[in-house]
Amino acid sequence: MEALCHGCKAKGEETVAVAIIAVGVKVWDLCQVHADRFAGYLADAFQDSGDLEAVRERPSVVVTGEIPGYDHATARTAIENLGYRIAGHVQEDTAVIVCGLRPAQHKVDEAREHNTPAFDGTQPKALARAVAAGDLESLVGLGVDDLPSVQAMQPKKTAEDIKAEREAEATRAWASGIGFELDPADDIPPAIRAAYAQAHAPAA
Structure with missing residues (x-):
């Protein structure tokens, strides 16, 4: 059952309530006309519109x-x-x-x-x-x-970047190896073979 406006009931009318006024434990149901009228009374009495601050949307x-x-x-x-x-x-x-x-x-x-x-x-x-x-x-x-x-800035490393870094490290390691011989059967990248050969070339 819908609540009826207390203000209208006092005048012998039945109007569906759309708002309330609550003071402590006392509550009055009001239609829109009576809600606006009583809000005006309270605003005049308190010199305050009673409007809630607009909620600021979070940036x-x-x-x-x-x-x-x-x-x-x-x-x-x-x-x-x-x-x-x-x-x-x-x-x-x-x-x-x-x-x-x-x-x-x-x-x-x-x-x-x-x-x-x-x-x-x-x-x-x-x-x-x-x-x-x-x-x-x-x-x-x-x-x-x-x-x-x-x-x-530092880019994200790709698999190719990591592979190139490891190959460069391996090249430096092979090139600095003393007395180490490459096995022709090994799958050695050409760059490593060239670096190794240069590092171990006989002195002129």
Whole structure:
């Protein structure tokens, strides 16, 4: 059964209630007309509209790359605890992009496109200082707000990179080996054979 407006019932009318006025344990059901009228009375009496402050939407932050001293989940939790909302992509309304080590190229490009301020999260304790300060934005603009050049930062290593590094190490090891002979049957890369031959060439 729907509640009826107390104000209308006092006048012998039946109107469905859509709001209430509660004072302590006492509650009155009101229709919209009576709700507006009594709200006006209270606003005049208290010189206060009674309007609730609009809830501020949490500004969004994009985190990319590795933050020294934090794993991904902990870094995001620390930033959320500062009152920010973690987003996956940089939009026009993104407050800050937090750039750690090896940030994603496309996210840096998005930030550059939207002129999004950047927080340099590559330095040890940078995020910890922001947590202590209570927000990220107060530290943006203090020499840490330039978007990184992803190409200039350490790139993620591919399997080919690792293979090339190991081959280079092996080349140096073979080349420095004294009195070691290569077995022609071994599957030795040509670069290693050449380095070894040069290192062990008879003196002219």
